[in-house]
Amino acid sequence: MKFKKNILCIGAGYVGGPSMAMIAYKCPDCRVTVVDINPARIDAWNSAELPVYEPGLDEIIKKTRSKNLFFAKDIENQIKENDIIFVSVNTPTKTFGAGAGKAADLQFVEKTARQILEHSQSPKIVIEKSTLPVKTALAMERILASAKGKITFEVLSNPEFMAEGTAMADLEKPDRVLIGSRETQSGLKARAELVDIYARWVPAEKIITSNIWSSELSKLVANAFLAQRVSSINSISALCEKTDADISEVARAVGMDSRVGSKFLKAGIGFGGSCFKKDILNLVYLCNYYGLQEVADYWESVVKINEYQQDRFTANILGSMFNTLAGKKICILGFSFKADTGDTRESPAIYITRKLLAEHAQVVISDPKALKNAAIDLASDKGKISYIEDPYSAASGCHALAILTDWELYRKLDFRKIYKSMIKPTFIFDGRNIIDHKKCFDIGFNVYPIGKPALSRFEDQSSV
Ligand code: UDX
Ligand code: UDX
Numbered sequence: 077m078k079f080k081k082n083i084l085c086i087g088a089g090y091v092g093g094p095s096m097a098m099i100a101y102k103c104p105d106c107r108v109t110v111v112d113i114n115p116a117r118i119d120a121w122n123s124a125e126l127p128v129y130e131p132g133l134d135e136i137i138k139k140t141r142s143k144n145l146f147f148a149k150d151i152e153n154q155i156k157e158n159d160i161i162f163v164s165v166n167t168p169t170k171t172f173g174a175g176a177g178k179a180a181d182l183q184f185v186e187k188t189a190r191q192i193l194e195h196s197q198s199p200k201i202v203i204e205k206s207t208l209p210v211k212t213a214l215a216m217e218r219i220l221a222s223a224k225g226k227i228t229f230e231v232l233s234n235p236e237f238m239a240e241g242t243a244m245a246d247l248e249k250p251d252r253v254l255i256g257s258r259e260t261q262s263g264l265k266a267r268a269e270l271v272d273i274y275a276r277w278v279p280a281e282k283i284i285t286s287n288i289w290s291s292e293l294s295k296l297v298a299n300a301f302l303a304q305r306v307s308s309i310n311s312i313s314a315l316c317e318k319t320d321a322d323i324s325e326v327a328r329a330v331g332m333d334s335r336v337g338s339k340f341l342k343a344g345i346g347f348g349g350s351c352f353k354k355d356i357l358n359l360v361y362l363c364n365y366y367g368l369q370e371v372a373d374y375w376e377s378v379v380k381i382n383e384y385q386q387d388r389f390t391a392n393i394l395g396s397m398f399n400t401l402a403g404k405k406i407c408i409l410g411f412s413f414k415a416d417t418g419d420t421r422e423s424p425a426i427y428i429t430r431k432l433l434a435e436h437a438q439v440v441i442s443d444p445k446a447l448k449n450a451a452i453d454l455a456s457d458k459g460k461i462s463y464i465e466d467p468y469s470a471a472s473g474c475h476a477l478a479i480l481t482d483w484e485l486y487r488k489l490d491f492r493k494i495y496k497s498m499i500k501p502t503f504i505f506d507g508r509n510i511i512d513h514k515k516c517f518d519i520g521f522n523v524y525p526i527g528k529p530a531l532s533r534f535e536d537q538s539s540v
Pocket of ligand 2: 236237238239240241299302306339340341342343344345346347348349350351352413414415
């Protein structure tokens with residue numbers, strides 16, 4: 077069958093896989109191919125067990141795979157055969173050299189641009205899908221321009237705003253699709269070609285276009301604003317705990333102002349995930365680079381509050397459990413950075429577990445989807461941690477429960493049954509405020525939510 081458009085995506089990760097599956101699903105007359113330097117990842121995409129857990133993804137893959145969606149290993153050949161190339165490779169925080177710890181490591185993006193240059197035999201539209209520092213497109217253009225007029229490349233920026241756990245719904249009904257381009261004749265033509273693809277299922281008023289730098293920067297700023305809301309509410313949760321105010325009541329009252337809005341006001345143990353911290357640090361680096369110290373400090377404080385919230389949570393566990401955790405068994409319920417994903421990148425659970433181990437606690441970790449990744453994250457602590465998927469077996473014989481991920485199943489647990497199997501006195505630290513605190517207190521637990529008065533049978537020990 078001859079396809080109308082041939083689309084390639086380089087990078088078959090959490091972003092590349094689901095977003096290309098949605099394009100293939102919505103555009104049956106386009107052929108979409110996804111490649112990756114990691115052949116095992118491609119094998120997984122071609123198998124029954126996908127490398128990414130995402131509600132609804134399985135069904136879309138089943139409907140499209142081998143029809144107009146292909147996962148392939150021959151990167152060079154695919155570059156030759158496709159006209160539109162999305163780049164969705166990872167852009168981790170740099171760990172070395174200038175900007176280490178803050179700047180984005182662009183080596184994979186640059187390598188990919190060189191690969192495209194080397195193997196292209198016809199004009200291409202190259203689309204940045206990865207989150208990138210503003211002005212990265214310039215570097216890409218410069219690399220691609222060295223084709224010296226033989227082949228033309230047009231670079232577009234089309235950042236992805238989907239969130240993990242809701243990726244398929246976000247991709248199907250996005251708040252907006254953003255496409256940035258050069259405002260030249262060829263730039264606008266390439267932009268129109270990409271608009272056409274999204275217009276198959278996204279209403280025209282939700283497809284917004286801009287210059288390429290605004291598009292790159294908007295993605296960083298969108299993530300920074302979202303993370304800032306989480307840090308803002310978490311900072312107030314600390315004040316609530318001192319004043320007997322209740323963070324859920326405060327968030328409700330504040331969020332009902334339509335100028336503020338009710339989303340992203342859930343206090344907890346802080347944000348995780350591959351994007352928020354990385355993107356804010358990247359923004360901080362950019363501000364510093366341009367000599368904007370005050371602006372850099374302002375955004376860096378969002379990350380600092382996030383770390384503070386995790387420290388507060390572990391200090392509270394220690395203080396409430398009579399200032400010693402040595403030899404005590406703590407059951408961690410939830411290890412992924414949020415519900416409905418097995419992803420543990422930058423999960424607050426990693427940091428909290430390490431802190432508990434440093435206090436010589438014994439840790440049991442339970443999670444419905446993230447145990448494999450948890451064992452990789454904590455490989456250096458092998459032998460000190462048990463991994464048990466069933467929450468009832470995991471909690472049995474423990475002194476405390478720490479709820480670290482907002483999985484729906486934890487709301488519905490039979491806490492009476494769990495209480496009976498645990499060592500007394502028994503503690504619950506609800507890092508996500510998802511369970512019925514009063515009910516658990518009445519069962520016999522000492523309950524410590526975030527930003528709400530503790531329901532405890534003991535005097536506060538934390539200041540001892
Ligand atoms: C990544 C970035 O973290 C994010 O900032 C960006 O917006 C999109 O890409 P994600 O898809 O979650 O997000 O990353 P990951 O799951 O690590 O996928 C990246 C894939 O690219 C990996 O499978 C990796 O093997 C592949 N890759 C990396 C290449 O194919 N070529 C390379 O040169 C480097
Ligand atoms: C985020 C952005 O939402 C998305 O638009 C972008 O494309 C990628 O980064 P993601 O990291 O997948 O998506 O998840 P998100 O739902 O934003 O949650 C991030 C973290 O914030 C999670 O750890 C979550 O638990 C936490 N969070 C979120 C809170 O603690 N409270 C809230 O109210 C909301």
